[in-house]
Amino acid sequence: MPKVYLLLGGNLGDRNSYLSQARDRIAAQVGPIVRSSALYETAAWGNTDQPAFLNQVVEVWAEHTPEYILFLINQIEQELGRVRQEHWGARVIDIDILFYDDLAFQTPRLTIPHPRLHLRRFTLLPLAEIAPEMTHPVLGKSIVTLLENCPDELEVRPFTPVT
Template identity: 70%
Template sequence: MPKLYLLLGGNLGDRTLYLQQARESIAAQVGSIKQASALYETAAWGKTDQPSFLNQVLEVETILGPEQVLQTINTIEHDLGRERLEHWGARVIDIDILFYDNLVQQTQRLTIPHPQLHLRRFTLLPLQEIAPGLVHPVFQQSIAELLQQCPDELEVKKYKKEV
């Protein structure tokens, strides 16, 4: 069964609740969640004048093909209230496909592996937590190696919810 790695993120509303609802929807509609990283908090990347993000990486086993996964996660985002108003804008939930097995694919709608994952600490740190030896099929480097070379200097820290 294909192994899929997804990045979840959001920076509006009850961030932990939206991530939990996304995980539940993914488990019900995409496939079995085999591993989940801790939650990580990061300042916004790209468009920086917005609240900090919470991110998490999931390893999922799925019977869906890549295009079906994309369609399903887009529906989950929509159902949870995602509005696509501006590129890199604030959002309640964002779900990205990082890897789909060792597939390398580029279509108008979908590029796998995610084309910017090697440039983002908020993606590599949680991914390294659950799959440090995973090898990027294009760069032929492990996640740990990509993290060491990552030019992104934004602080990424494990999230501890304040009580």
């Protein structure tokens, strides 16, 4: 079964609850989650005038094609209340496909590996936690090496939910 790595994030409402609901739906609709990173909090990237994000990377075993996974995760985002109003805007949930096995793939709607993952500390840090030695199929470097050389200087800190 293909290993698919997804980045979950959100910065509106009960961020932890939205990520939890997204994980439940991913497990039910996309495939079993076999590994999950810790939760991390970081300032918004791109459009910085918005609340901090909560992020997590999950590894999923999926039997679906990349295009169908994109359809499913867009459906999950919509079910959880995501409204797409502006690029890099605030949102209750965002789910990105980072990797699909070692596939390098591009269509007008989807690029795998995610084209900016190597530029984002908030993606690389949780990814390095669960797949440090995985090699980026286009750049030919491990996730740890990409993290060490990441130009993004935004602080990414572990997040502990309040119980």
